[in-house]
Amino acid sequence: GELLDGDRERLAEVERLALGQGNRSRILASLKLPETPESAHALLIRTGYWPEEYNPWPRRQGAILESPDLPVPALPEEQRRDLTHLASWAIDDEGNTDPDDAISLDGERLWVHVADVAALVRPDSHLDLAARERGANLYLPETTVTMLPPALTEELGLGLKEVSPALSFGFRLNERVELEEIEIVPSWVRVTRIRYDQAEQRLEEDAFRALHAITERYRAARHLRNAAVIDLPEVSVKVVDGKVQIRALPRLAARQMITDAMLMAGEAAACYAMQHEIPIPYAVQPEPQEIRQPASMAEAYAYRRLFKPSNAALSPDCHFGLGLECYARTTSPLRRYVDLLVHQQLRTQVTGGSPLGREQIGERMSAASAMSGVIRRAERLSNLHWKLIWLKRQPQWQGEGRIVALEDRKAVVIIPQLALEIRIRRSDDMQLDQVVALGVQEVDIPAQRAYFRRL
Numbered sequence: 001g002e003l004l005d006g007d008r009e010r011l012a013e014v015e016r017l018a019l020g021q022g023n024r025s026r027i028l029a030s031l032k033l034p035e036t037p038e039s040a041h042a043l044l045i046r047t048g049y050w051p052e053e054y055n056p057w058p059r060r061q062g063a064i065l066e067s068p069d070l071p072v073p074a075l076p077e078e079q080r081r082d083l084t085h086l087a088s089w090a091i092d093d094e095g096n097t098d099p100d101d102a103i104s105l106d107g108e109r110l111w112v113h114v115a116d117v118a119a120l121v122r123p124d125s126h127l128d129l130a131a132r133e134r135g136a137n138l139y140l141p142e143t144t145v146t147m148l149p150p151a152l153t154e155e156l157g158l159g160l161k162e163v164s165p166a167l168s169f170g171f172r173l174n175e176r177v178e179l180e181e182i183e184i185v186p187s188w189v190r191v192t193r194i195r196y197d198q199a200e201q202r203l204e205e206d207a208f209r210a211l212h213a214i215t216e217r218y219r220a221a222r223h224l225r226n227a228a229v230i231d232l233p234e235v236s237v238k239v240v241d242g243k244v245q246i247r248a249l250p251r252l253a254a255r256q257m258i259t260d261a262m263l264m265a266g267e268a269a270a271c272y273a274m275q276h277e278i279p280i281p282y283a284v285q286p287e288p289q290e291i292r293q294p295a296s297m298a299e300a301y302a303y304r305r306l307f308k309p310s311n312a313a314l315s316p317d318c319h320f321g322l323g324l325e326c327y328a329r330t331t332s333p334l335r336r337y338v339d340l341l342v343h344q345q346l347r348t349q350v351t352g353g354s355p356l357g358r359e360q361i362g363e364r365m366s367a368a369s370a371m372s373g374v375i376r377r378a379e380r381l382s383n384l385h386w387k388l389i390w391l392k393r394q395p396q397w398q399g400e401g402r403i404v405a406l407e408d409r410k411a412v413v414i415i416p417q418l419a420l421e422i423r424i425r426r427s428d429d430m431q432l433d434q435v436v437a438l439g440v441q442e443v444d445i446p447a448q449r450a451y452f453r454r455l
Contacts, residue, residue, distance in 0.1 A: 003048055011049045014040045018050075020060040041446035052445055053242075053389055055142065057381035061374050063138055067146040068130035072155055073120055075165060078351070083168060084190040087207055088113055090159045091199045091258050093236070097144070098137070100334040102158045102166070102191045103261045105211050109181070110173070112265035113166035113189045115156045117333035118343040121148065123356060128340075132364060135371025137335040139379055141386045142239040146335075153334055159191035167343055169265045169330070173214055177221035182268045184350050199254035212253070215260035222263075226291050227323025228307070230300045233416040237383045244390040246418060262331040263322060269342055270326040274316055278349050279358040280342045281312040281365045283327050287320045297414065298432040301404035312338060312365050314358055337368040384448055387418050391450055392443040398455060403434045413438070413452075424452055 003011070016022040018040035028035045028043065037060060044050040058065060086104040088111070100115040121127045127148060134147035146153065158164045168187040171179045203212050223229070234249040266283070273280045288306040292299065307321060316326040333340040341364055345355045356364075391397055401422070405412035410423040411430050415438065424438070437455035444450070 007047070008049065011044065011047060014043055015049065018044055018060075019056055020062075038446045045446065052392070055140070055382055055385050057385055058138065058140060058378040061378040061381070063145070063374050063378040064134050065138075065145055068127070068134075068149050070126050070130060070149050072127075072149055072151045075119060075155070078119075078186065080165065081168065081185040081187040083111065083113070083166075083187045084163060086111065086189070088158075088189045088191045089199070089207075090191050090193045091196055091254060092193070094195050094197075095238075097157075098146070098153050098334045099158045099160065099191075099193055100156075101258075101262060101265075101331040102189065103211060103258070104189070105214075106170075108172055109170055110211070110214055110261065110264065112169045112261055112268075112331065113158060113164075113187065113191070114169070114265070114331050114343070115158055115334050116165040116167045116186060116343075116347075117148070117152070117156055117340055118167065118347040119165060119186065120152060120156065121340060121344070123344055127152070128344075131337050131340060132367055133371070134375075135337050135368050136375045138375055140382045141237040141244070142382075147337060148334065156334065158189065159193040163188050163190055167347055169268045171264065171268050173218060173264075177217055179264065179268050179271060182272050184269070184272055184346055186347070186351065196252050196254045196258075199257075200252045203253060203257075208254075208257075211261070212257050215257045215264075218264055219256065219260045222260075222323030225323035226320070228303065228321045230294065230304050232297065232300055232304070233414060233419040235417075235419040237386050239386060244386050244393070246387065246390055248417070248419075263324065263327070266327045266330045267324055269330040269346060270316060270328040272346065273328065273342075274326060276349055278345050278355050279314060279361040280328055280345050281314070281338050281361065281368075282316045283310050283319055283329050284313045284317040285310040285319045285321050287318075296433045297402050298404040301412070301414070312369055314362055314365070336372075338365070338372070341365070341368065381448070384420075385445070387420055388443050388445055388448065388450055390418075391440050392445065395440065397440045399438060400435050401438050401452075403430055403432055403436060406430060406432065420450070422450060422452055424454060427454075 014025050017025045018037050025035050033039045088102045088104040090099040090102040102113045104111045131147040138145040166187045166189045170183040172181050174180050236247045238245045292303045294300040294303045318325050319327045328342050329339050330342050333343045348355045401413035401415045403411050404414050411426045413422050438452040439455050441453045442451040
């Protein structure tokens with residue numbers, strides 16, 4: 001039957017344990033059940049306190065689940081470079097609601113335009129503190145929690161109005177495939193928004209051919225410096241009107257073009273900061289113990305395990321995975337606090353102000369890094385939760401997986417359709433990169449595990 005109000009009150013202690021907000025439960029103890037978040041989660045589903053679809057993972061990780069509700073100041077009157085004569089393109093996935101970067105070409109000069117968030121979000125303002133507290137946008141399949149008020153995105157998102165304010169990064173790629181003539185300016189831009197699949201069909205048009213050629217040269221140079229190419233399946237997971245939608249993300253040349261253009265802007269920002277001795281958070285990653293060129297899914301999976309995570313650092317150093325000698329995350333100030341911090345520092349410099357000191361930037365980096373870990377875990381666990389809900393709703397599911405690692409008793413398998421990593425019982429006939437037919441056997445939502453049988 002339905003839970004009574006008194007039952008709900010009593011089960012609140014179980015919910016606190018399930019959300020990681022407590023470590024004891026008299027109810028679980030009296031039922032001789034383990035006093036763990038997983039056991040509490042299972043009991044809440046069995047009693048109907050939580051529906052099976054309920055996603056506890058963001059709260060359990062300590063993520064903030066409300067966007068800030070703060071007033072957005074008016075854009076200040078100041079001098080800006082007029083770049084509205086350039087054809088500028090914001091290219092994103094379908095459904096993107098926070099367009100914060102765009103590209104354009106002026107002869108041989110590439111411009112990367114980024115939403116001018118630092119024009120409105122000044123250091124230690126209420127908006128800055130709210131963004132710092134959250135660390136980044138939280139993208140969940142069922143909702144998005146922004147680090148800044150949604151009204152600010154409406155004001156500054158590129159292409160959401162006829163003319164947009166931007167912080168524009170201009171540079172040329174010389175014969176040695178090095179960035180030169182780096183310039184950073186507040187600007188006005190006129191941006192057209194299109195999807196990746198639309199841009200893919202237009203790469204041979206005049207508007208995109210030269211842009212694509214520049215980014216291709218840049219990518220080739222990064223690969224010569226052993227930039228990692230780890231090609232593993234990726235999917236988009238969305239919940240729309242209660243229905244879980246899982247869509248494969250295809251490998252598009254247009255997506256790679258934008259990725260490389262954004263990396264160029266990040267390298268330009270890092271070079272400019274180094275040249276002018278401006279403290280910013282650099283993104284660094286050490287070289288792995290062994291350099292490989294993976295040629296299969298299993299080799300890519302093994303190579304990825306050799307890498308240490310990318311970190312933020314006050315001193316510039318190489319980012320091995322990207323094949324760059326210096327780099328700073330720069331092109332997502334609407335979505336990531338570290339990028340906003342870079343913008344605040346660079347914008348202050350180019351407009352004649354005094355950037356924050358090294359110690360102040362270090363304190364802000366530490367706060368943002370702690371929250372970014374919370375965000376990544378909440379997103380990863382939430383995506384897995386909804387993949388498992390999708391499987392639970394399809395008890396007859398059958399599909400293919402590819403073996404990417406062989407352990408003592410288990411084989412690690414990736415299901416490309418779901419970008420899901422699982423383990424199945426190992427048998428003597430199994431080989432790396434072998435495709436195996438699978439059927440779902442059982443899905444345990446609280447434990448975040450799915451069991452499959454080999455067909």
